[in-house]
Amino acid sequence: MGIAERKNRQKQALRERILDAARRIVVREGFAALSMRKIADAIEYSPATLYLHFASRDDIARALCAEGYAQLLATFVPLMQIADPAERLKALGRAYVAFGVEHPETYRLIFMEDPSYTGAALGGAVGVGKDEGNAGEPSANTRRGHSTTAPGNAAGEASEDLGDAALQIMIDALDELRTAGRLPAPVASVEPAVRAEALWASLHGIVALYLTCPVFPSAPLDTLVGVTLDAWLGAPQTARAGGSANAAVRGEKRPKRLPASSTDPPPRPPARRKAAGP
Amino acid sequence: MGIAERKNRQKQALRERILDAARRIVVREGFAALSMRKIADAIEYSPATLYLHFASRDDIARALCAEGYAQLLATFVPLMQIADPAERLKALGRAYVAFGVEHPETYRLIFMEDPSYTGAALGGAVGVGKDEGNAGEPSANTRRGHSTTAPGNAAGEASEDLGDAALQIMIDALDELRTAGRLPAPVASVEPAVRAEALWASLHGIVALYLTCPVFPSAPLDTLVGVTLDAWLGAPQTARAGGSANAAVRGEKRPKRLPASSTDPPPRPPARRKAAGP
DNA sequence: GTCTATACCCAGATAGAC
DNA sequence: GTCTATCTGGGTATAGAC
Numbered sequence: 001m002g003i004a005e006r007k008n009r010q011k012q013a014l015r016e017r018i019l020d021a022a023r024r025i026v027v028r029e030g031f032a033a034l035s036m037r038k039i040a041d042a043i044e045y046s047p048a049t050l051y052l053h054f055a056s057r058d059d060i061a062r063a064l065c066a067e068g069y070a071q072l073l074a075t076f077v078p079l080m081q082i083a084d085p086a087e088r089l090k091a092l093g094r095a096y097v098a099f100g101v102e103h104p105e106t107y108r109l110i111f112m113e114d115p116s117y118t119g120a121a122l123g124g125a126v127g128v129g130k131d132e133g134n135a136g137e138p139s140a141n142t143r144r145g146h147s148t149t150a151p152g153n154a155a156g157e158a159s160e161d162l163g164d165a166a167l168q169i170m171i172d173a174l175d176e177l178r179t180a181g182r183l184p185a186p187v188a189s190v191e192p193a194v195r196a197e198a199l200w201a202s203l204h205g206i207v208a209l210y211l212t213c214p215v216f217p218s219a220p221l222d223t224l225v226g227v228t229l230d231a232w233l234g235a236p237q238t239a240r241a242g243g244s245a246n247a248a249v250r251g252e253k254r255p256k257r258l259p260a261s262s263t264d265p266p267p268r269p270p271a272r273r274k275a276a277g278p
Numbered sequence: 279m280g281i282a283e284r285k286n287r288q289k290q291a292l293r294e295r296i297l298d299a300a301r302r303i304v305v306r307e308g309f310a311a312l313s314m315r316k317i318a319d320a321i322e323y324s325p326a327t328l329y330l331h332f333a334s335r336d337d338i339a340r341a342l343c344a345e346g347y348a349q350l351l352a353t354f355v356p357l358m359q360i361a362d363p364a365e366r367l368k369a370l371g372r373a374y375v376a377f378g379v380e381h382p383e384t385y386r387l388i389f390m391e392d393p394s395y396t397g398a399a400l401g402g403a404v405g406v407g408k409d410e411g412n413a414g415e416p417s418a419n420t421r422r423g424h425s426t427t428a429p430g431n432a433a434g435e436a437s438e439d440l441g442d443a444a445l446q447i448m449i450d451a452l453d454e455l456r457t458a459g460r461l462p463a464p465v466a467s468v469e470p471a472v473r474a475e476a477l478w479a480s481l482h483g484i485v486a487l488y489l490t491c492p493v494f495p496s497a498p499l500d501t502l503v504g505v506t507l508d509a510w511l512g513a514p515q516t517a518r519a520g521g522s523a524n525a526a527v528r529g530e531k532r533p534k535r536l537p538a539s540s541t542d543p544p545p546r547p548p549a550r551r552k553a554a555g556p
Numbered sequence: 557g558t559c560t561a562t563a564c565c566c567a568g569a570t571a572g573a574c
Numbered sequence: 575g576t577c578t579a580t581c582t583g584g585g586t587a588t589a590g591a592c
Contacts, residue, residue: 011575035567046577048570057568112390112490119492184462186508194497198484198505201494205483206476212390214397216479219472227476230464231509289557313585324559329587 015053017043022060023067027105031061031113061109065117066159068110072099073162076169085176086233092170093203093229094222100207101221112208121163171196177233184234199232293331295321300338301345309339309387339387343395344437346388350377351440354447363454364511370448371481371507372500378485379499390486399441449474455511462512477510 021042025034036057040047054060075095082088100107111118174195177183187195206224209216217224299320303312314335318325332338353373360366378385389396452473455461465473484502487494495502 014575036569037567047568048578049576051569052575112486115490115492118490122491122493184509184512186505186513190501190505191497194501194505197495197497198502198509201483201487201502202480202506203483204487205479205481208390208486209479209482212393212396213400214393215400217475219469219475223468223472224476224479227464227468227472228480231462231476234462235464285557292557314587315585325586326560326588327558330557335586 011053014043014045014049018050018053018060019063019067023064026064026109027103030105031109034061061114061117062120062159064106065110065120066162068103068106069121069159069162069166071103071106072096072110073166075099076166080169085173085180086182089170089173089177089233090229092173093199094225096203097207097221097225101210104211107207108211111204112211120159122167123160123164167196167200170199174199182234184232187232187234202228202232289331292321292323292327296328296331296338297341297345301342304342304387305381305383308383309391312339339392339395340398340437342384343388343398344440346381346384347399347437347440347444349381349384350374350388351444353377354444358447363451363458364460367448367451367455367511368507370451371477372503374481375485375499375503379488382489385485386489389482390489398437400438400445445474445478448478452477460512462510465510465512480506480510 018039021039022034025038025042034057036047036050039060040050050060054063075098076092079088079091079095082091100111109117110121171192174183175192178188178192178195181188190198203225206217206221206228210221296317299317300312303316303320312335314325314328317338318328328338332341353376354370357366357369357373360369378389387395388399449470452461453470456466456470456473459466468476481503484495484499484506488499
């Protein structure tokens with residue numbers, strides 16, 4: 001059956017090209033500027049062809065999200081080697097913020113755009129659980145018909161686990177710190193999941209404000225991250241008290257914005273779009 | 279000149295009707311669903327008429343933002359009476375988050391939508407200042423021609439001050455705490471503006487995740503707020519150590535979501551739109 | 557000051573020829 | 575499998591009659 005396999009490979013290849021083009025558009029012009037026509041233009045196919053690989057624009061967006069989750073988690077994994085939980089957690093925090101700064105449109109897409117996109121990363125396996133279904137109806141047709149015919153495509157399926165995994169990494173580090181008695185009292189006295197969620201929210205706040213508010217960090221970003229991590233983890237209590245664990249508390253030496261700009265150009269704001277037909 | 283005044287009043291009245299309708303649409307369907315056609319429909323005028331009062335859809339959005347800033351600041355003002363700076367700060371934090379939860383679409387609009395909207399609140403008067411102009415071009419025509427003919431319209435002009443004022447309230451409370459020696463060491467050792475920005479970011483993170491991520495707070499929202507404030511302000515160090523200052527650390531008594539729902543219905547996500555022609 | 561009508565743009569999605 | 579052509583529906587903004 002070599003012929004069928006070749007056809008499958010070709011189909012996969014086109015699928016990847018579509019996703020590549022879509023990613024480039026999102027990165028350059030923002031998610032709002034992503035349209036089927038633009039993707040089709042970019043890969044020099046007709047718009048109709050896209051629908052043989054993805055059920056809808058939303059479907060493509062979800063695939064991009066899955067990639068984003070994987071990318072974020074991939075930046076976390078090597079940091080798990082850090083033995084000291086406090087250092088590990090700080091590295092994770094800095095990596096998280098750096099990811100958001102370096103990939104603004106990707107970060108926007110997966111964490112700031114649409115509840116159904118953001119929710120796809122968290123299976124809800126962590127913590128207590130929720131009431132009030134807030135997800136809503138935005139396209140309940142996650143995968144219908146085509147686009148899932150081929151089994152082993154990259155980052156298509158279990159994107160739910162990725163977000164949970166990232167959160168779990170933080171929970172673990174926090175737990176180690178707690179059992180070692182190295183957390184400030186108010187932080188130590190809550191449930192692990194709550195701790196992790198709250199810390200996550202703090203980091204997300206920094207990134208989100210940075211990406212949305214032009215005049216936000218009047219302070220250098222890593223200063224902000226440093227003081228936030230210190231507030232949560234407490235200053236190191238092994239001797240030499242008072243000082244912060246972060247080197248750049250007043251760090252005027254470092255560049256104001258972490259890596260100046262790495263992958264994505266600065267967020268290109270509006271460019272709105274309309275809703276679809278039937 | 280009573281005739282001219284009457285005409286002016288009428289013009290103002292229609293302006294208010296437009297803004298009212300726009301606010302209702304944003305609150306009910308989200309900012310993305312706001313369109314000139316819809317506003318015109320709602321007030322039973324033709325779309326063309328709107329352009330006699332506002333230069334563009336963007337202009338209307340800015341006016342709504344200004345209202346939002348004023349509204350947020352108004353919830354802060356009464357809390358300034360609280361004598362104890364720690365209690366004041368906690369009340370401010372809770373009020374901030376509550377505002378975001380009770381007015382999700384308003385909060386989205388002013389803090390999560392567009393850099394040019396969010397930036398309008400902060401004059402940049404606070405803190406060190408920034409480099410890298412990130413604002414961008416989205417409609418530099420803030421006020422041109424009409425719509426500013428009448429002088430005393432509500433919440434039209436100095437919206438820049440409002441955001442700064444809110445931040446300043448937080449800075450002041452933090453300063454009082456610091457001079458009283460009641461801040462944790464890592465938090466006390468940074469500049470006041472940085473402290474305030476970082477705390478603000480933490481609170482924003484909670485609200486932003488709550489509004490965007492369907493499965494985010496597996497913990498009750500006020501638990502999250504409580505532990506965050508405790509992390510920043512430290513547990514009260516006057517005797518009875520260890521315990522948190524916030525009553526609801528494990529508070530299963532309270533409703534999961536603060537006021538169930540007050541003004542705005544739950545965020546109604548997408549509904550995108552396109553960019554305009556010349 | 558307000559309207560109708562319209563120019564012009566963009567989008568998502570599909571039918572049916574090839 | 576791919577395309578052309580098209581349907582349907584949205585949008586901003588303006589010209590010109592009343």
